[in-house]
Amino acid sequence: MDVNKITLFGGFGKDGSAEKVRKFSMTVGDIVSIVGPTGCGKTTLINDIELFANENTPSGRRVEINDMPVPEDFIFDPSHHPIALISQHTNFLSDLPVVEFLTIHATVRGAKNVESIITETLSFANELTGEAIMQDIAMTELSGGQTRSLLIADAVVIGNSPIILLDEIENAGIHRTKALELLKKYKKIFVFVTHDPCIALMSDFRIVMKNGAMQQLIITRPEEKNVVAKMKQIDDMMLDFRQIIRSGDELSESIFNENFKVLTF
Amino acid sequence: MKLVIFAGPPTCGKTTVIRQILKRMAAKLIKTAYLKIDVLYADDDTIIAKEFGIPVKKIYSGELCPDHCNVVVLDEAVEWAERSGASYLFVETAGLCLRCSPYVENSLGVVVLEATSGMNLPRKIGPMLTLADISVITKIDLISQAEREVFRYRVLESAKKITVVESNALYGIGIDPIVKQILKTPDVEFPMFLRGNPPVGTCTICVGKKEIGAKNHFGVLRTLDQELFYVGE
Numbered sequence: 017m018d019v020n021k022i023t024l025f026g027g028f029g030k031d032g033s034a035e036k037v038r039k040f041s042m043t044v045g046d047i048v049s050i051v052g053p054t055g056c057g058k059t060t061l062i063n064d065i066e067l068f069a070n071e072n073t074p075s076g077r078r079v080e081i082n083d084m085p086v087p088e089d090f091i092f093d094p095s096h097h098p099i100a101l102i103s104q105h106t107n108f109l110s111d112l113p114v115v116e117f118l119t120i121h122a123t124v125r126g127a128k129n130v131e132s133i134i135t136e137t138l139s140f141a142n143e144l145t146g147e148a149i150m151q152d153i154a155m156t157e158l159s160g161g162q163t164r165s166l167l168i169a170d171a172v173v174i175g176n177s178p179i180i181l182l183d184e185i186e187n188a189g190i191h192r193t194k195a196l197e198l199l200k201k202y203k204k205i206f207v208f209v210t211h212d213p214c215i216a217l218m219s220d221f222r223i224v225m226k227n228g229a230m231q232q233l234i235i236t237r238p239e240e241k242n243v244v245a246k247m248k249q250i251d252d253m254m255l256d257f258r259q260i261i262r263s264g265d266e267l268s269e270s271i272f273n274e275n276f277k278v279l280t281f
Numbered sequence: 282m283k284l285v286i287f288a289g290p291p292t293c294g295k296t297t298v299i300r301q302i303l304k305r306m307a308a309k310l311i312k313t314a315y316l317k318i319d320v321l322y323a324d325d326d327t328i329i330a331k332e333f334g335i336p337v338k339k340i341y342s343g344e345l346c347p348d349h350c351n352v353v354v355l356d357e358a359v360e361w362a363e364r365s366g367a368s369y370l371f372v373e374t375a376g377l378c379l380r381c382s383p384y385v386e387n388s389l390g391v392v393v394l395e396a397t398s399g400m401n402l403p404r405k406i407g408p409m410l411t412l413a414d415i416s417v418i419t420k421i422d423l424i425s426q427a428e429r430e431v432f433r434y435r436v437l438e439s440a441k442k443i444t445v446v447e448s449n450a451l452y453g454i455g456i457d458p459i460v461k462q463i464l465k466t467p468d469v470e471f472p473m474f475l476r477g478n479p480p481v482g483t484c485t486i487c488v489g490k491k492e493i494g495a496k497n498h499f500g501v502l503r504t505l506d507q508e509l510f511y512v513g514e
Contacts, residue, residue, distance in 0.1 A: 100426040108425050121427040124434045170427050
């Protein structure tokens, strides 16, 4: 099944009252953020999407694909599952070498050119992570940042799922604004659960959550797009400082001022 | 009487899945009874009795394997469930040696597997999976999308006609499709028969012979070079 559009119909918040956002749709190419304080139900919301909730989860929400209800016991062929969820708990458990593992996944997904798709996956992952992933290292030996990067790259490239749900990738120690720019090149629906203002403002719209309920849908205005361009500069500056510290160098007033001067606002 | 048999390796989440199902059965006012078969220890029967107020029974297989024990006691258990007014008997067993499976003809066989046990598990467990009707995969939130897909693929590779249900049973996710199948289960017929063929031979170790070496045992034996031979009547 080709997924072009996914629609979520609102249910109830934690106190049982109806959600203020009654419905929202995402189409291919959309980037959407879910924001709100910890414990407000952001993760539950993306779980509902992943499960194709049909008023059968505690929130009472309902999901439609391409404006059609999802059949109740609809079971996807694993090679065509349209949703990939990368949660905060998600991990690799296999101790196979990276390339061998990716080969198995690509084969299960019915990839035609396994070798080239693995090269693409690894180079994608390596753009996100600080230290390049060695091909023959075991999956379980990857660092936290490498693991997150590979999880994302695998879901996007090999999984090729049209809908990708990412839960707080900013905690993963990866280059998040770069991740977003890379992801934008793939025609998919990306949903970010995030506390990061850059990710939120780089999205097409954001859902604001409180008390387990969707409170607001805010479309990112042009003014916010201008603001996020400036925030990205600050973000990149901080990443440069991080890189200096990481590589064992020391920061000085002059390095700081030099970086600060480059900011164009 | 309708019979639903749950099998799966220890700590895979069988009881959690069963409790979520019992909750939904109770909501539909369907009367259930529960039998737990374990080797040395189990307290699920008391937990379930307390939570649902349904008739429960526990049996320790002790010197037998749980599946063997299941074969020996199941007819009495069905009679007991009938006497206690239930229309469904749920049996939970910790089948261990993976050479046979506890499912009975006309029952519903549910194998519970945890996604965290590794992508090769579906290839390792034989009839417990291949003879089941439903495979419930638990703890799906803990592993990568890739491993989840491979796990599911390999379940279907081993058991082509099985219904796969991915579940996060702690939150009651993915339980409804199992209940739906349970409601379609036919009545068991007597005499009851095991599905599939049990392994050949009687296990002398199971009955307490501890001596190492083929000369100390009887039944179907083998040498280190895989030569099979038979000693006995």
